[in-house]
Amino acid sequence: MLPLVALVGRPNVGKSTLFNALTRSRDALVHDEPGVTRDRNYGVCRLDPERPFVLVDTGGIAGSEEGLAGATARQSRAAAEEADLILFIVDGREGASSIDDEILAWLRKVDTPTFLVVNKIDGLDPQTALADFARYGFKDVLATSSAHKTGIDTLLARALAALPKDGDAEILDDDPERMRVAFVGRPNVGKSTLVNRILGEERMIASDVPGTTRDSIAVDLERDGRKYRLIDTAGLRRKGRVEEAVEKFSIVKTLQAIEQCQVAVILIDAVEGITEQDASVLGAVLDAGRALVVAINKWDGLTDYQRQQNEALLSRKLAFVDWAEAVRISALHGSGLRELFKAVHRAHASATKKFTTADITKAIEIAYETNPPPVVRGHVAKLRFAHPGGENPPTFIVHGTRLRTLSDSYRRYLENFFRKRFKLVGTPVRFIFKEGE
Numbered sequence: 001m002l003p004l005v006a007l008v009g010r011p012n013v014g015k016s017t018l019f020n021a022l023t024r025s026r027d028a029l030v031h032d033e034p035g036v037t038r039d040r041n042y043g044v045c046r047l048d049p050e051r052p053f054v055l056v057d058t059g060g061i062a063g064s065e066e067g068l069a070g071a072t073a074r075q076s077r078a079a080a081e082e083a084d085l086i087l088f089i090v091d092g093r094e095g096a097s098s099i100d101d102e103i104l105a106w107l108r109k110v111d112t113p114t115f116l117v118v119n120k121i122d123g124l125d126p127q128t129a130l131a132d133f134a135r136y137g138f139k140d141v142l143a144t145s146s147a148h149k150t151g152i153d154t155l156l157a158r159a160l161a162a163l164p165k166d167g168d169a170e171i172l173d174d175d176p177e178r179m180r181v182a183f184v185g186r187p188n189v190g191k192s193t194l195v196n197r198i199l200g201e202e203r204m205i206a207s208d209v210p211g212t213t214r215d216s217i218a219v220d221l222e223r224d225g226r227k228y229r230l231i232d233t234a235g236l237r238r239k240g241r242v243e244e245a246v247e248k249f250s251i252v253k254t255l256q257a258i259e260q261c262q263v264a265v266i267l268i269d270a271v272e273g274i275t276e277q278d279a280s281v282l283g284a285v286l287d288a289g290r291a292l293v294v295a296i297n298k299w300d301g302l303t304d305y306q307r308q309q310n311e312a313l314l315s316r317k318l319a320f321v322d323w324a325e326a327v328r329i330s331a332l333h334g335s336g337l338r339e340l341f342k343a344v345h346r347a348h349a350s351a352t353k354k355f356t357t358a359d360i361t362k363a364i365e366i367a368y369e370t371n372p373p374p375v376v377r378g379h380v381a382k383l384r385f386a387h388p389g390g391e392n393p394p395t396f397i398v399h400g401t402r403l404r405t406l407s408d409s410y411r412r413y414l415e416n417f418f419r420k421r422f423k424l425v426g427t428p429v430r431f432i433f434k435e436g437e
C-alpha cells in the first residue's frame, strides 16, 4: 500500500502551498493537460519516483464541534489518525498561537508519528523561528519555506525514512502472466455491480489473495484462459459495518489501487456524464502513468436520442485522453464485458510493449526529418538518438541538444508520431529529454 502522510495545522500556515510543492508532478506536460482536474485535498507525492506516498491536506483540524466546521474537523482528525506520518505545520513568522496549542493537545493523544514543520522561514533566522516552538518538545523539527521550496528536500528525506517500505510486495510479487486491473470511479458508478458480475460468471475461478489485509483486498481470477488480479476497489470490499469508516478514505484507496494496477478501468456513469471527481480520478491515472480503459456504464438506462447526445459530449470531455478506448457497458445486464476485456488487453499489450534502441532511434529520426522543430531565437533543437526507458508507461529517453527549446506542441507531435508508428492504444507515453552531444 502507498503510505499516507497527513498535513495538519491551523488555517494560513502554508499547508496547501506545501501540498502543491510536494504533489506537483515533475512532468509539466501531464500536469497541465487541459481537462485534468486536481484534487486539492489528496495527491500523490512522487518527488522520489521509487517511493510515492499519498498526501492528505486536512482542512481545519481545530474548529468548533458544530456544523460543517465540526464535520471537517472530525474528518481531518480521522485522516490524521489513519496516517503513517503527520506533518504538523506551524507559521514561523507568527510564532505559536493558541490554536496551535489546541492542535498540539490533540496530537499528543494520537499514536501517529509526528514531525513539527516550521514553515515560512524565508527571510527569518531559522534558530529564532524554531525557538518559539521549542516548548512543544518535538524530536523531529524541520524548517521550511514552502513558497520558496527551501527545506523540502530535507523534509522529503526525513519523511521517507520514517515511512514503511515495500508494503506492496504481497500484491505485486506474483506471476508475470497475471494482469493487475483496478476498477475505479466515484461512488455509485457501478463498481461493485461490475466486479460482482465479473466474479459471478461461470467458468471462472476467483479467490482472495492470501496475506492481503483489510486494507488491501485483491482477488485473483481466470477468465477465458487469462489470469487477472483485481486490485482493491470499493467494489471488492464487502459493504457492511466498516463501510462508513472506509468510505471516507475511498479517495486514498483509489489512489493506492491506481498505483498497484497495470491497467485502470475507470467507470463513468452514462446518465450523469463526466464530473469533476471523474476528471480528478483520470488525472491520478495519468500521473501514475497507468494504462487506461474508460467504461461508460449504465448504457442500458439511455434512450437512443440520449445515446447520441451523450456520445458527442463524452468524446469532447475525454479529448485529453483520446488515446484511451471508451467502451459502453451495462454492469447490471452484463453487456459489453467482452469488449471491455478486449480493450483491457490491448491497453496492457501497449503499456508493456518491448522496444529496441534501433526502433526508437529510427522513429525519432523520421519524426525529426518529417517535421523538424521550429527555430527559437536563432536556435533549433537537435534530436540525436533515443533508447527505451521502461514500460507501463512506455518511456523513451531522447538525447539531443537545445532540448529546452522544444515546445509542448512539438512534444505532443512526437508523442502522437510514436503512438501511430508503434500502434500504442490505451496507455500514456512518456518522453525524457537528455541534453548532451
Ligand code: GDP
Pocket (backbone or CB within 6 Å): 009, 010, 011, 012, 013, 014, 015, 016, 017, 018, 119, 120, 121, 122, 144, 145, 146, 147, 148
Ligand atoms: P493553508 O491555509 O495552511 O493551506 O495556507 P496556504 O498554503 O493557503 O498559505 C497561506 C498564505 O501563506 C498564502 O498567502 C501563502 O502564499 C503564504 N505562504 C505559504 N507558504 C509560505 C512560505 O513558505 N513563506 C511565506 N512567506 N509565505 C508563505
Ligand code: GDP
Pocket (backbone or CB within 6 Å): 185, 186, 187, 188, 189, 190, 191, 192, 193, 194, 234, 235, 297, 298, 299, 300, 301, 329, 330, 331, 332, 333
Ligand atoms: P459503486 O458505488 O461504484 O460500487 O456502485 P454500485 O455497484 O453500488 O451501483 C450503484 C447503483 O447503480 C446501484 O443501484 C446499481 O444497481 C446501479 N447500477 C450499476 N450498474 C448499472 C447499470 O449498468 N445500469 C443501471 N441501470 N444501473 C446500474
